[in-house]
Amino acid sequence: MKAIVCGAGQVGVGIARALAREGNAVTVVDWSPRLIDSVVTELDVRGVVGHGSHPDVLQRAGAAEADLLVAVTHSDETNMVACQVAHSLFNTPMRIARVRAQNYLDPAWGDLFSTGNLPVDVVISPELEVGRAILQRVETPGAFNTAVFSGGRVQLLGLRLDENSPVAGSTTEQLMELFPDLRVAVVGVQREQTLFIPKRTDPLLAGDDVYVVTESAHVKRMLDIFGRSAEKIRRVVVIGAGNIGVYVARALERADGVKVRLVEASKEHAEFAAEKLKKTVVLHGDGLDARLMREAGVPDAELVVCVTNDDKVNLLSAVMAKREGAKRALSLVNERAFESLREALGIDVLIDPRATTVSIILQHIRRGRITGLQSLGGGLAEALEGIALSTSPLVGKSLDTLELPDGVALCAVVRGDRVILPCDEGRIRENDRVLLFCNTALIPKVEHLFRVSLEYF
Incomplete structure (x- = not known):
């Protein structure tokens, strides 16, 4: 397959890496010579410097022969126009665009992205996808990773084994002997930097990240057996009132018996969130202010969700929340280098928007x-x-x-x-x-x- 990726940011590089690794012919387009030099040096791809929506640039990138165009620049408008040009001038068969602005995605404009209007085959909204990923983690608080398949019938969970886990040291074979009616399949183990598929006789060790699959109805029992059960979430504090924070708060408002408070440093954003949300208490102030954290109810919260647009603020807020008494903390982190700090900082879950967006696009x-x-x-x-x-x-x-x-x-x-x-x-x-x-x-x-x-x- 021949593919063009417009945008050499983290998501674009992630898509290019995945496609190139599978032997596809990939061309990356970006206006920054520095980013193009970097991606061409790192990956087995071709690079073109230029504006991703300009016809001459797409022609140089090989749009006439391409099977796919993925537009993931920082500009929604550039992404949409790139898809339009690829369709109108080069007849590129499949076109995917990342669109962040929620106004474009309003159901009132449902016909906008169609062949007769803007010919985008797939529209990806990172904020909505990340919001959904966070809500999945909320539903399974004992897991660091959650994926739902087959319309919710099956779940894949990532579980960290610690010294106190009842199954630490056991093999999959022993696990099935002890719990013959347990509906679970152990499909992967990440031990340090190696991820492998365990044999039935391989022991599961403390410190392992174990990936298991089960029917959704059996999730609670499986979490109990693996020692990862957690309290039902009734009090949630969200730090950050951007698109993701508002989306998560609005979804949690619909959950039975869940009380939500939201903290936002920007007065303008706080007022906007207060208008959009019906049951959520919105507080204007710094998410790193311990006094404000206590006022927001962090010490009694089962979960604190840190989703500002600053990785460091998210990490520090999560650490402070745990120190104030919050049972669990989830942090949004864009910088890949911070992922290794999760355990050292005592943060329960890190959400990587780049990885979430890449997964959706690859699907x-x-x-x-x-x-x-x-x-x-x-x-x-x-x-x-x-x-x-x-x-x-x-x-x-x-x-x-x-x-x-x-x-x-x-x-x-x-x-x-x-x-x-x-x-x-x-x-x-x-x-x-x-x-x-x-x-x-x-x-x-x-x-x-x-x-x-x-x-x-």
């Missing part, structure tokens, strides 16, 4: 019938859900004899309302939803499983 790019995707372990692995077509090599295979490449694990099969886990008996049928966990390097092989094909690999 739309993947070939075959991919219906769900989540990037895991800092990009070391992915969970992909796809539909098994009639000619897929998966169809007809028994779960207990299914031969997958090393580095690929079966997580679950969903057939209607029925969830089938690897420990169950049965065969994969046409139109089943199949969820796989794989090392990133093996994604082309996994994609092949969901494509119409007569050959196996």
Whole structure:
């Protein structure tokens, strides 16, 4: 596949890296020679310096031969115009644009992004996607990562094992012997900088980040068994009244029995949030002010969500919130270098907007019938859900004899309302939803499983 990525920021580089790693021909366009030099040096991609929406620049980038254009510059308008030019002048088949301004996404203008108007096939709103990711973490407070598949029937959770975890030191085999009715599949383990698929005889050690898959109805029991159960969330403090903070507060307002308070340093933003929110108490002040934290109810909160536009403020607010007595703290962090500080700072969850946005975009790019995707372990692995077509090599295979490449694990099969886990008996049928966990390097092989094909690999 030939792809053009407009924008050499963190998201653009993340998309380019993922596509280039899979052997695609990728061209990155950006007006900054410094950013283009950096991405060309780091990745096996071609670089073009210029404005991403200018016809001559897209022509130099190869838009006439490209299968895909992904526009993720810092300007919504540039992204939309780039898609328009790619469609009108070069007939580029697929066009994806990142759009941040919520006015463009108002349902009142639902026909805006269509072939007859603005020909954007997929519109990605990072704020909304990050907001949804935060709400998923709220629903499973004991997990550092959460992904929902098959319309909510299946969940993949990332769980940190500590010394007090009841399963620390146990193998998957022993786990299933102790809890024979536990509906769970252990599909991945990240130990230090290595992420691998454990064998049934591999022990799960304290300090491991373990990725497990289960039916949504069994999540609570699984969290109890892994020692990651947490109090039901009733009091939440949100620090930061940007698009993400307001989106999260508004969603939490609809939850039964949840009280929300929001802290915002900008008076203008605080007043705007107060107008938009119905039940949330909005406080104007510095999220790093201990007195204001206590006034906002941080010491009694089950969760503090730090989502300002400053990584350092988010990290420090989360640390202070835990010190003031908050049960859990979640922090939004854009800078990848800060991710390693999560455990040292005692922050429960870090949300990386870049990784969230990249996962959503990749879901739309993947070939075959991919219906769900989540990037895991800092990009070391992915969970992909796809539909098994009639000619897929998966169809007809028994779960207990299914031969997958090393580095690929079966997580679950969903057939209607029925969830089938690897420990169950049965065969994969046409139109089943199949969820796989794989090392990133093996994604082309996994994609092949969901494509119409007569050959196996």
